[in-house]
Amino acid sequence: MTQKKIWPFIAAVGSLLVLWQAASFLYDDFILPDVYTVFSSMLFERLWEPEFLDSLQHSMFRLAVGYPIACLLGAMLGLFAGISRHFAVYLRSVIAILQSIPPITWLPFLVILLNFGNLPIIIIIIIASFFPMALSVMNATEGVNRTHIELARVLGAKRGQLLTKVYLPESLPAFVTGAQVAFGNSWRSLIASEMVGGASVGLGRSISFAGEIADMEGVIMHIVIIGFIAVLLDHVVLERLKRRLLRWRYVGQSSS
């Protein structure tokens, strides 16, 4: 995150914590524990319990498999659609259908077909997150500046060079935005499918279990952690990557 965004972000987190703390005065401790109780038990105990680490590891594994596959698949479909008009029309209809069905609804179908475990969840991650990538890359390749292409041709570019030296760098920003949107989708669908019973271990499963046994501390802790991981990956890791890849977009701005 950049300097300019970091203070507003801290303020946003702070105001949520204040709300929570204020609300905790109105309820009994076992219904709504206060900020300090949850954070101290989280940081000094529960984060290090083997059950928690195990569920974290399982979730991260599913993400680490599903998300890159979704990005790659989306990028390839998008590039191909950028070149072929017919395929673009086809891909848009597929995406329109898939977008109108919440990805999580595929879970019972996939569980019956493939049994519980990693596979159905990974497939749901892919269904949920390949299309932002595909759409964004498709639009970018369709919208490549004509003058940029002609210029390369005038200077002697061959077909392959057009692809690597004009199309690819020109659609790079779209790859990055696509990847960021896809990450949000991946993360949401991962947690959701774990919650509704796609697997017996995972962050989503742990939070719904904590809910079943009325362990409010556990519920809040998971909410905090799920949010924290998403912010870390999206706003720190992906954002850094974006600034490195698209350095030319940020030159001359105060933060670079």
Next chain:
Amino acid sequence: MQKLELQQVYKTFGDLNVLEDVNLSVKKGEFVAIVGPSGCGKSTALRMFAGLEFPDRGQVLADGKPITGPDPSRTLIFQEHALYPWRTVEQNVIFGLELAGMKKTETKERVERVLKLVGLQDFASYYPSQLSGGMKQRAAIARALVMDPEVLLLDEPYGALDAITRMTMQNELIDLWQGSGKSMLLITHDMDEAIYLADRIYVFSRRPGTVVREIINDMPRPRLRNDARFLELRAEMMEHLQI
């Protein structure tokens, strides 16, 4: 160096008649301008020499041979500078040499030389977004010059610049051209620009574009923009443009 010719060229885009029986030529080492109202097809004529458009009828020739596609010996400088925003000035200038597979060690000196020529030696590592309009167009010219082309095709290169920058750039262009032996073909709707720069001026009609007048400009250089002969040529041009 190349001689360029359009012989009885016709071109339509769909129902639109763009060029009708166009005949023109650029001799080796000559500076020629085409002036005409906007939409008269003058850019299309230029793009034919660049190998980006082809005539429906007639011939487009370079040294007597038909042009079949783009060739680095004839470089087009676009209306908008068309620099790649993700490349620095230096990386933009090097682009054509990179496409030709030239090694970094060979290109370095050439790039430095042309950057100096256009006065951008201190801006090599800048991105286009950090440059002014005039500097961007200078970078685009450097990118064309580094290829050492025989022909420079200029498509309203200074159209987007303010009047003062434009005049400075016109002087720079004359300096670059004089003694280089390169043939220049300039498209413009700025009559003064054509008279100031060109040896010969073709005046195009409204669409469908065709040559309505060929003006030989014998004024010695450096030319004065308020010279009597300058104004005379201008009046002649205006008459044929029906303004």
